[in-house]
Amino acid sequence: MEANGFIGGIWILWKDTVQIEIMNVFPQYVHGRAQEEGSTKWLYFTVVYGSPQVTKRKELWDRLAALNPGNMEAWMLDGDFNATLRLEEKQGANRGNGTSKGFQDFIFNSELMVVEFRGSESTWKRENLWKILDRFLFNEKWAALYPMSIVTHLDRVGSDHCPLLFHSPKITGRTSERPFRFIAAWKNTQNFQASTRFSKPKSTAGTVQSSAISENEEAIACKKIYSERLVQLDAELRTQSDEVLEQEKSLWIQKSRQQWIRHGDKTRASSMLTPCTEGGRTTPQNSSSKTVNGARTKTNYELWQ
Known part of the structure; x- marks a missing residue:
């Protein structure tokens, strides 16, 4: 998608071993799906470049929600969303409220997860103000296929945004069962510690542990x-x-x-040619008339004319 001056613009590059199908294009995103060589499974992706204008971003959240393929398909979103999720994601001058409720609601209603990152604490910085505007999101299906996914915030070079490197190694040998995930809210339920402390392991515990x-x-x-x-x-x-x-x-x-x-150096040249009056003629301040064999020679100013 072409940029509008210095605003927007999305490039998508891929290897010859990957098949790409672009399904939807909008000024703030490009949506499509990819298929690896030798695989029959499509992976859905959406590359985002959110508008800096709040009114236009509201339309973005509605359109992204409509693209959701559901938890039966793997879906990943990435890019510059131009919005923050928590107060801690914005520091410095003009901090304001620092969050986007529309962005929060979109992630919650779409049942998306934010990919863990390492590196710099911000993805955008200008003078003493920094924010996390760029990120990766994925749904539960993608998390099941690539549980080791992680994002690295690389160094900024020639931009106030830092590039993001997404890595999602696929662990072989896993079963088709959904992976276990601990929910922090469980700790607040009644008899949680007692029930987990005295639960008996199954007979296949040794195999599972190995x-x-x-x-x-x-x-x-x-x-x-x-x-x-x-x-x-x-x-x-x-x-x-x-x-x-x-x-x-x-x-x-x-x-x-x-x-x-x-x-040329116009200031210097004009100062060198500042005229003065000598015998009714205009000559440079530092120039002088000379007489050779009774004939008057021309001044520097006269020569220039």
């Missing part, structure tokens, strides 16, 4: 490889960024010199 340990080791190995590659990639990008910025600096220095050569 499978869990194996899956955990595999996840740690994947995470370690990913972290090492991320550090290496970060170093490479920093080096390339320094080279590009140095080239851009040299280019602008060269352009500024060309402008000086073309137009």
Whole structure:
């Protein structure tokens, strides 16, 4: 989707091994689905660039809710939503109320979850004001397929937004059963501790524990490889960024010199040509008339004329 000046604009790039189908395009989002090579399952995605205008974002929440494929299909949303969920996601001057109720209601009604992140505490920063405006969301089906999903906030380069790196390794060997998730509200229910303390394990506890340990080791190995590659990639990008910025600096220095050569230093030139009166003629202040063999020579000012 093309940008409108410096506002909006969404690019979607993919590998040849992934099939992409764009289903819906709106000025604030692009919606579609992807299918991996060798898979028959479609993964739904929505890339968002929320408008900075509150009235337009209200329309965005309604349209996104209508795109929801339901919990039977995996759905992920990502991008710049231009909205915050909690007061803690905004710090600095002009903090205001710092939250968007429309955004909160959309996430709650759509039964979406915010993907855990690591790195910088903010995704947008300008002077002493910072916010979390960019994020990834997914539904329960996506969480079941990719339970190890995580987002990394990378360093800002040439923008007040930081890029987000989403990683969702698929753990092999899992059963088709839904994964267990602890709900914090359970702690407030009556007899919760007693019922969990004296619950008897099933006969398959040993098998389940062994499978869990194996899956955990595999996840740690994947995470370690990913972290090492991320550090290496970060170093490479920093080096390339320094080279590009140095080239851009040299280019602008060269352009500024060309402008000086073309137009000259007008202030200095005008001060050098400040006229004064000498014998009824206009001559520069620092110039003088000379007589050679009885003939008067021209002044510098006269030569310039």
